Amino acid sequence: MGPSHDLTLAGDRVLRVHDSGRGDTLTVVWLHGTPQTGALLAPVLQAADARGIRVVSYGRPGYGGSTTVPGRTVGSAAEDVRVLADALGLGRFAVVGASGGGSHALAAAAQLPDRVTAAVALAGVAPYTEEFDWFAGMADPTSLRAAREGRDARMTHALTHEFDPESFVALDWAALEGAWGPLGADAGEAGGAGHDGEVDDDVAYASGWGFELADVRTQVLLAQGGADRVVPASHAQHLFTHLPDAELWLRPRDGHISVLNALPTALDWLLARAR
Template structure:
């Protein structure tokens, strides 16, 4: 049974959190899931199933302005580390692994960089690299307009959101098959998040397209990068940049996957986390 609760933070905000239960009896670690953009933060069925099969305690939450979590004006990517530390403290979790997909990937890396004594390993699926002009950050994106606007600040991103519409070209045939099948819950959750308003997505995009607040070199924990070669949302060059910048990273390339279908590797990625050295105590 998933336990839902609002965690109170020192600045008065609350974050909507979900916990598969501290009574999980198994060999797996606690894994904190960082959702994509936009999502509510509610745990998705395939993740809960894969975690339960491995005895993993799965924790997830809505980032500020998503899924019932209060806004955090001006947040950067690094801000996720403080929020997750508070959630972990509230749940009585000392050490944990992190996983993030798409927009969740950078936030998972923030936790690994800024909570080095707590994060035992990280998985980043189809995640963005920090904004840089050292390569064409937008090349290969089917619809880079939102991120381009975000680079000019929140006001510009708000103006873009007023007329923005989803471009079907973002997803491959494999992505659409995944959304109609195993990952249908992701599509439904994204619609729910979008109906609640654009603020979470706007803040995410501004955070991605500006300084993250930490360096990749600060990530001491092992990191698994998973990238679909056909991804039209976060192109493969981002995974290559992350691989080059992270001290202890490996990359799984999925030649036939796009942005959504690559999530089918989540069970194997959880196995990778479980195979790491004994978690910190």
């Protein structure tokens, strides 16, 4: 199988899969943020290659060539991960997710306990709850507020919504001008391809996830920027409180993108747990 290829699932649904195809210390399934195509990003590959880690990823439904699935939940990602792992002959593997990808990484950890060795969530979204003000600290919560009203409301919002540059702090912009430039380019490509993936992601974050945080029995590393204005630190605190076996790395000055600079250290953390 090549570095990028399509898997055909039940009902002729297509899942586009990307595979670095190299590395023998550990296999990591990378879960992308919102919006992204699912393609493997250069800074992820560089950190993985330096450690002999194989990286596999895929476009969630509605992104990067994968068939849209309206009404999908965060939890339904676990079955897609299982299918791609089976297709690639992966036995046990770790999961790493950035932003909303962190939430989907937790889904795989919860529902594939015999496969997932450990999980990392960088700036992960917490399940919607009334236990704390879920929107507090977001520079622009309008998309997720619309998602709370359902798919039609979120799609209508998408037709006129524009990104608020206040969502990123100075360190985020610096990261996007530097090592994480490919993430910005990929987000632009994903956003330009249509709204389905982003809309379905947001509705999934803001609805029932289909599993409980208490179901995640594997070790989880949470890395969170204290200055994050997209997914505020309160989300990481909620995850930390409710996950059975979690570690929290708070990086006080980091925002939503610059926290990704913790990825190389997070991969070292995964390698230590795989030994």
